[in-house]
Amino acid sequence: MKTTSVSGATLAAASLFSSFAAAVQPLTVQGSNFITGSSKNRFSIVGVDYQPGGSSGVSDTSDPLSDGDACLRDAILMQRLGVNTIRVYNLIADLNHDECASVFNAAGIYMLLDVNNGNYGSYIDRTAPWTTYTSDYLTHVFSIIEAFAPYPNLLGFFSGNEIINEESARMAPAYIRAVTRDMKDYIAKNVDREIGVGYSAADVASSLSDTWEYLGCELSNSTSSKIDFFGLNDYEWCGDSTFEQSGYNKLVDQFGNTSIPVFFSEYGCNLVKPRTFTNVPVLYGEEMSVMSGGLVYEYTQGENDYGLVNITSADEVHLREDYNYLATQYAKLDENLLTSANSTATGRKAPACDPSLITESTFYNSWNLPARPDGVDDMINNGLSKPNQGKTVSVTNTAMPATVYDYNGQQINDLELTVLDEQDSNRPGLAGNYTPSTPTGTASATGSQSSSTGGSSSASRTSSGSATATGSQAAATSSGAASSMVVSSGAATFGAFLASLLFL
Numbered sequence: 001m002k003t004t005s006v007s008g009a010t011l012a013a014a015s016l017f018s019s020f021a022a023a024v025q026p027l028t029v030q031g032s033n034f035i036t037g038s039s040k041n042r043f044s045i046v047g048v049d050y051q052p053g054g055s056s057g058v059s060d061t062s063d064p065l066s067d068g069d070a071c072l073r074d075a076i077l078m079q080r081l082g083v084n085t086i087r088v089y090n091l092i093a094d095l096n097h098d099e100c101a102s103v104f105n106a107a108g109i110y111m112l113l114d115v116n117n118g119n120y121g122s123y124i125d126r127t128a129p130w131t132t133y134t135s136d137y138l139t140h141v142f143s144i145i146e147a148f149a150p151y152p153n154l155l156g157f158f159s160g161n162e163i164i165n166e167e168s169a170r171m172a173p174a175y176i177r178a179v180t181r182d183m184k185d186y187i188a189k190n191v192d193r194e195i196g197v198g199y200s201a202a203d204v205a206s207s208l209s210d211t212w213e214y215l216g217c218e219l220s221n222s223t224s225s226k227i228d229f230f231g232l233n234d235y236e237w238c239g240d241s242t243f244e245q246s247g248y249n250k251l252v253d254q255f256g257n258t259s260i261p262v263f264f265s266e267y268g269c270n271l272v273k274p275r276t277f278t279n280v281p282v283l284y285g286e287e288m289s290v291m292s293g294g295l296v297y298e299y300t301q302g303e304n305d306y307g308l309v310n311i312t313s314a315d316e317v318h319l320r321e322d323y324n325y326l327a328t329q330y331a332k333l334d335e336n337l338l339t340s341a342n343s344t345a346t347g348r349k350a351p352a353c354d355p356s357l358i359t360e361s362t363f364y365n366s367w368n369l370p371a372r373p374d375g376v377d378d379m380i381n382n383g384l385s386k387p388n389q390g391k392t393v394s395v396t397n398t399a400m401p402a403t404v405y406d407y408n409g410q411q412i413n414d415l416e417l418t419v420l421d422e423q424d425s426n427r428p429g430l431a432g433n434y435t436p437s438t439p440t441g442t443a444s445a446t447g448s449q450s451s452s453t454g455g456s457s458s459a460s461r462t463s464s465g466s467a468t469a470t471g472s473q474a475a476a477t478s479s480g481a482a483s484s485m486v487v488s489s490g491a492a493t494f495g496a497f498l499a500s501l502l503f504l
């Protein structure tokens with residue numbers, strides 16, 4: 001990982017200093033929890049799936065993170081809702097994503113991104129994965145990594161979405177591990193911080209456990225092929241239900257020992273309408289604390305009728321009743337519960353891969369992974385030549401660029417983006433009533449500190465953790481005047497934090 005070198009840390013600090021944009025803290029994975037940069041709080045995903053223009057990710061080929069005004073419009077409405085994460089299904093590496101990524105960053109919203117899209121050559125064909133696992137395909141995947149890795153609010157990538165289902169070839173799981181391996185090796189060689197790579201599983205009960213076990217186990221001859229987190233698309237709670245009736249209790253039994261974060265990468269059954277989201281307090285409650293939250297499918301109303309908002313033109317949006325119901329449920333969440341780290345969970349270690357983990361006889365149970373296509377080792381060792389790389393830009397325009405109506409037809413005025421300080425990600429109720437948690441002026445300095453801390457804490461997942469962490473810390477401290485400011489302002493902020501505790 002590059003942050004372990006002096007030059008890596010210096011570069012990271014320098015690039016943050018040159019930008020005045022606020023930035024959320026990079027997240028890392030520790031055991032089965034997501035952890036927030038320097039605070040060491042747990043992070044729970046309060047998310048929505050974001051693919052305006054299409055009703056299903058795979059059939060739609062537009063890139064929602066390439067239109068700055070649309071992103072500003074949607075980020076304002078998501079921030080007001082209480083969302084801290086979006087998932088985006090279709091991205092095109094060559095487009096400019098700076099405005100969108102920066103707007104979501106300023107809103108305190110992380111991005112969870114699928115590297116595959118619906119264009120031929122940009123996905124793995126589940127029925128014949130060997131025909132699509134090519135160097136051109138991996139060039140596409142690495143281009144997406146290059147395009148989004150520079151944004152601090154990138155939460156992670158999905159190496160695959162619903163590849164395993166009733167139609168998939170028996171060997172498909174091995175290809176998912178191979179793509180995960182290639183992505184993680186590319187990131188380790190070419191990106192200055194660790195970025196998680198996970199998989200999003202279809203709502204197929206019979207293969208769920210096997211998929212999670214197969215992809216999440218430790219493989220000693222290919223450690224990078226293990227996924228860092230597991231998303232499942234889950235539509236089992238419809239209308240008013242309960243922990244037991246919905247089947248959520250079975251998920252807790254099934255994933256109770258998970259060694260990686262597990263969350264709903266899609267949820268929100270629409271068989272009962274409007275959707276009142278009575279599952280939300282349960283999903284984020286004590287009974288389900290093993291899970292790291294979830295993402296509601298989906299932000300935008302389309303033909304399949306799952307939308308929270310109806311975008312009738314670029315500058316007109318109608319909130320649906322579901323949006324209000326979801327906001328009401330989000331408002332009940334217990335922030336303390338969601339942010340408490342749990343040492344049992346963060347200390348979890350993955351089991352070794354072994355055929356005994358797999359329960360269904362039809363599920364692939366060998367970890368003999370496909371070799372890389374020719375030329376891919378070179379790409380990983382040297383990086384792509386001249387990739388399109390994103391960079392955070394400052395967000396000055398915060399006014400709502402569209403007319404917004406509540407579900408009863410009433411126009412909603414005075415909507416605006418609240419630019420959050422980098423200590424904060426968004427949460428329900430935050431934006432309406434916001435005071436920055438750090439004093440003005442220390443903002444970018446604290447940010448650089450958290451970025452180096454983020455790097456070292458993620459390294460501590462690997463067994464060489466403490467040595468790497470110390471090295472990275474030392475590098476930051478010795479990299480000149482700018483970095484020592486970083487350290488001292490961090491200490492001041494922490495001092496203020498302690499003082500505030502003592503006066504309680």
Ligand SMILES: *[C@@H]1O[C@H](CO)[C@@H](O)[C@H](O)[C@H]1NC(C)=O
Pocket residue numbers: 253254255256257
């Ligand atoms: C969780 O781990 C414990 C201890 O290793 C074991 O007894 C239990 O069966 C496991 N539970 C599941 C659901 O795998």
Ligand SMILES: *[C@@H]1O[C@H](CO)[C@@H](O)[C@H](O)[C@H]1NC(C)=O
Pocket residue numbers: 032256289290342343344345
């Ligand atoms: C800590 O995490 C473990 C594993 O997820 C869970 O079984 C336990 O209930 C958690 N403890 C608390 C206090 O949340």
Ligand SMILES: *[C@@H]1O[C@H](CO)[C@@H](O)[C@H](O)[C@H]1NC(C)=O
Pocket residue numbers: 301310311312
């Ligand atoms: C969304 O808006 C379009 C265009 O005005 C309208 O035809 C459609 O019925 C609306 N859908 C919902 C679910 O409100």
Ligand SMILES: *[C@@H]1O[C@H](CO)[C@@H](O)[C@H](O)[C@H]1NC(C)=O
Pocket residue numbers: 221222366367368369
């Ligand atoms: C790696 O280990 C797995 C599981 O033991 C094995 O099936 C596979 O052949 C090994 N791969 C290599 C390249 O040695």
